[in-house]
């Protein structure tokens with residue numbers, strides 16, 4: 001496997017994914033009962049924005065770089081900016097980008113349990129170092145898909161699973177779909193967030209069509225594109241499929257995604273799409 005998230009850390013897709021992630025966790029932690037959080041493709045936790053990988057495409061400049069310059073006032077987006085800056089101290093400026101594990105931990109309370117799974121040894125070791133010492137936190141160097149079987153359903157019975165694969169192999173769309181189905185089969189009331197890339201090819205539409213016809217209920221998609229859907233090269237948009245979203249999540253996230261689009265796509269290309277694949 002060659003995938004290195006350090007090329008992409010902090011790009012518009014990371015921003016979109018992490019804003020939604022924090023919005024989900026904020027709602028889950030409103031009730032005092034502890035929750036369970038599983039990140040099946042956790043990455044290394046912290047990414048050096050001045051390093052060679054990040055510098056190559058400088059994707060973060062058009063993502064988190066733009067966002068922090070804009071000081072957005074939407075409540076969901078502002079929460080993300082605040083958490084991001086808090087993960088490495090405001091005074092430092094943005095030299096590193098916090099990945100999903102660090103951002104999620106900043107939302108969890110001491111009694112909440114978190115499991116982070118990362119298959120590449122170097123990334124898993126870096127994650128172990130990046131995470132603050134905390135009880136109820138496990139890092140596994142292992143296969144995230146297998147972890148769904150091992151950890152679901154959790155004793156807490158409330159919580160969230162983030163499935164964020166690299167989509168390097170042509171089979172990853174169907175693996176991700178199977179993972180979601182298996183996860184929901186084992187834990188029907190759990191919340192799941194599955195990230196998918198939107199490119200010129202038909203893969204994302206096929207995934208969504210298959211899930212639309214799956215018989216699963218309560219599936220919401222939140223998409224943010226910064227380029228026209230048919231742009232031939234690269235990532236045009238970022239998609240998140242949420243299973244069992246919180247009450248009125250579609251309504252609450254619309255202004256947040258609109259604010260993100262205004263900032264991350266200054267020429268207005270692409271757009272926002274929020275759709276129920278399947279309601280109640």
Ligand SMILES: C[S@@+](CC[C@H](N)C(=O)[O-])C[C@H]1O[C@@H](n2cnc3c(N)ncnc32)[C@H](O)[C@@H]1O
Pocket residue numbers: 001003005017039040041042043044045098099100101117118119120123142143144145164165166
């Ligand atoms: C898109 S990155 C994760 C980014 C991270 N979730 C974040 O938002 O900061 C995908 C990660 O999955 C890892 N990976 C690839 N296949 C995996 C598997 N089967 N199980 C667990 N991790 C895997 C890659 O090494 C990579 O670090």
